[in-house]
Amino acid sequence: MCEANAYILNGDQEELFFEKVDRVIPEDGQLILENIFGHKKMIKAEIKELALVDHKIILKRS
């Protein structure tokens, strides 16, 4: 499965925010993340980088 883990940048640290993310949908200045189990989280952040082969989504609070 090709889900990824979502990390929030805190300074130059990457803090795990949500595991096994399948979908990411930007909406109204927020991001809706849905994992492979159908659980959702919202966060006021933007995507800073995707590194899919490394299974990483890097977010930055906005």
Added chain:
Amino acid sequence: MCEANAYILNGDQEELFFEKVDRVIPEDGQLILENIFGHKKMIKAEIKELALVDHKIILKRS
């Protein structure tokens, strides 16, 4: 490998823009996409949706 294909929305059609994308980096209102072969493309677009299990990155021109 967990790369994804990037599609551009054209109306309600998804047109293939770039295959086997590994990295996506938003920069200065554009997106830099890099595929698993190290090839890069830039596009003035935003991410509309990620669907990683389906290996899809949906972009919308901005």
